[in-house]
Every structure is written in structure tokens, then in C-alpha cells.
Amino acid sequence: MRTLTGLQPSGKLHLGNYFASIKPMIEAQNAGESDMFMFIANYHAMTSSSGDGAKLKNSTFEAACAFLALGIDPEKSTFWVQSDVKEVLELYWILSQFTPMGLLERAHAYKDKLAKGFDAHHGLFSYPVLMAADILLYDANAVPVGKDQIQHVEIARDIAGKFNNAFGEVFTLPEAKVEENIATVPGTDGAKMSKSYGNTIDIFASAKQLKKQCSSIVTDSTPLEDPKNWRDCNIFAIAKLFLDEAGQKELAARYEKGGEGYGHFKMYLNELVWDYFGEAREKYEYYVSHEDEVFAILDAGAAKARAVASEKMRAVRELSGIYR
Numbered sequence: 001m002r003t004l005t006g007l008q009p010s011g012k013l014h015l016g017n018y019f020a021s022i023k024p025m026i027e028a029q030n031a032g033e034s035d036m037f038m039f040i041a042n043y044h045a046m047t048s049s050s051g052d053g054a055k056l057k058n059s060t061f062e063a064a065c066a067f068l069a070l071g072i073d074p075e076k077s078t079f080w081v082q083s084d085v086k087e088v089l090e091l092y093w094i095l096s097q098f099t100p101m102g103l104l105e106r107a108h109a110y111k112d113k114l115a116k117g118f119d120a121h122h123g124l125f126s127y128p129v130l131m132a133a134d135i136l137l138y139d140a141n142a143v144p145v146g147k148d149q150i151q152h153v154e155i156a157r158d159i160a161g162k163f164n165n166a167f168g169e170v171f172t173l174p175e176a177k178v179e180e181n182i183a184t185v186p187g188t189d190g191a192k193m194s195k196s197y198g199n200t201i202d203i204f205a206s207a208k209q210l211k212k213q214c215s216s217i218v219t220d221s222t223p224l225e226d227p228k229n230w231r232d233c234n235i236f237a238i239a240k241l242f243l244d245e246a247g248q249k250e251l252a253a254r255y256e257k258g259g260e261g262y263g264h265f266k267m268y269l270n271e272l273v274w275d276y277f278g279e280a281r282e283k284y285e286y287y288v289s290h291e292d293e294v295f296a297i298l299d300a301g302a303a304k305a306r307a308v309a310s311e312k313m314r315a316v317r318e319l320s321g322i323y324r
Helices: 015-031 042-049 053-070 087-096 101-105 108-115 127-137 147-167 207-215 234-242 245-257 262-276 278-288 291-320
Strands: 002-007 035-040 077-081 142-144 175-177
Touching: 002 015, 002 127, 015 035, 015 053, 015 142, 015 234, 035 053, 042 053, 042 127, 053 077, 053 278, 053 291, 077 291, 087 127, 087 291, 101 127, 101 147, 108 127, 108 147, 127 147, 127 291, 147 175, 207 262, 234 245, 234 262, 245 262, 262 278, 278 291
Parallel strands: 002 035, 002 142, 035 077, 142 175
Antiparallel strands: none
């Protein structure tokens, strides 16, 4: 079984990235339950940062350092940068010939981005086809995603099915893998945590930045002395990600008792986040200051990924009639 995931380097990694994608991937990697493929999706990031090449280049390197710091082990997983395996773009174009316009027009993520004010361009519209190429190129069986990305995996299945109907069983049909309890991590405003929405709590924020982000969490106006509804509280929804069942019950009891304001709970969350990522912050600073070591790891991972991609593309080219 092969599991694949990709994460855009379009900004600082946040708790949503970690709990919905990175943490499950690391746990699966360490359990040895699957052949793990993880890449930095810098081509995808161009849909929102195509006008700033220097920023994208720097963000890609920082993302690599962050992944390594958080526990991605290049000895156990295949870890690379998307653009280091060019076959993905060739497959993207070939798969485009098997992608009905209506399939892309129904994509929820595209319509959501337009509603949020993103420019409508071909890259944003055809994003699901490139994602399908990412998945199908490596014969991924499972793709860990948040609930909002399930449709993209289904689109990949549809495209693979059309290609397979034309040429035989070439592509593995992937399955979306969703961690039901944490598939959508809430942001500081209660909506899904996203860099696009500016509502994130960043993993490697400075102490000052982290305090500011936690303090910005939207709450109701319940007086300090009154009991509070933890079930609908954004602070609790984020804090519970760090707590076991006993810890969640203890925190809920504090809410119900009253006598503490939301400011107290924000400080508590601040401490949870800071302590949880303490070791990762130290590793991150190490990798940032050892650039050659990071690039060597990425080159080795790209070579492993390219070996798989090249074999798949030889079959795809022959079937598609691509000249040698």
C-alpha cells in the first residue's frame, strides 16, 4: 500500500496543516504501515503566488525544513519537491484530455476561491487535474486529506477511470483518507484554518507572534464569572487537538465551572502550542542554517520519486502515442 500527500509552501505551516495532514503522515510513517510518499507542492502554490518567484523559492526551502523538523524521516519516506520530478507536468497535460469541463466546473474549492476574491485563471481552474497527476503518477492507494479535499481525490478517480477505460488498468484508483475527528481544523475565526483566510496559528511562530494569534481567537461575550459553553468555543476546538480524553474533560470542567475568562483559556492554549512544538522549533532552526544538508535530502528523495514516475510515464507515453 502506498500513501501520498502534498502540502503547499505558500506560507508558514499552521496547526491545520499539521493535524489534518502532517501528523497522520508521520504516525503512519513511524508505524511502518505503508510506503509513504510526501512532497512539497510548489507547482500548486503558483496558483496564488505566481507573481513572486523569490517568495515561492524561499517558502519551498522553509517548508522542507519544517517537514523534516516535524518528523518526516527521509530514510522511511520518499520526500521531495514537486517540481524536481517534471513527469508530473507531462502527465497533467495528458490527463487533461480525459477531463470533462463539467467535472472541473463542479469543483467546490474553485468556486470557493472565486467567492473569496481570487483571480479566475486556468491554473486555479485546472488545479484538480494537476492534483490527479500527483496522485496517479505514483500509484497512490491512499491520500490523506481534509474534508474539503475529498472531491479532488474523487476527481482523480474519475480521470483515472476514463484513462483506464480507454487503455486498460494503467492507474491505481486512489481512496481519500480522512481523520474524521480532525479533518477540518478551525481557525481563529471559527472557519477552516487556512493561510488564504488569514486565520491561522503558525507552528513556528515566535513567542510574540503566537501570543498575538491565540489572543485573536473569536469568542462570545460571556462574563468572566459565568459558566461557558465549551462545545461551541473556538479555543476549546483547537486546544482539544493537543489533549487526550482526560485532558479534554478537565478543560471542559473549567469552562463549566466559571470564574475564568476567555483570556485565561487563550493563555492556556498558547502554552499548549508552545510546549508541543518545542523540540521541532530547535530542529527547524538547525535545518534552516544547514541548507546543503536539506538540498541533499531533497535530491535523494526526488531521485526515488523519479524512478517510480519514469516507469509509469513510459507506459503512459506508449499508450497515448507520444513520440518516443
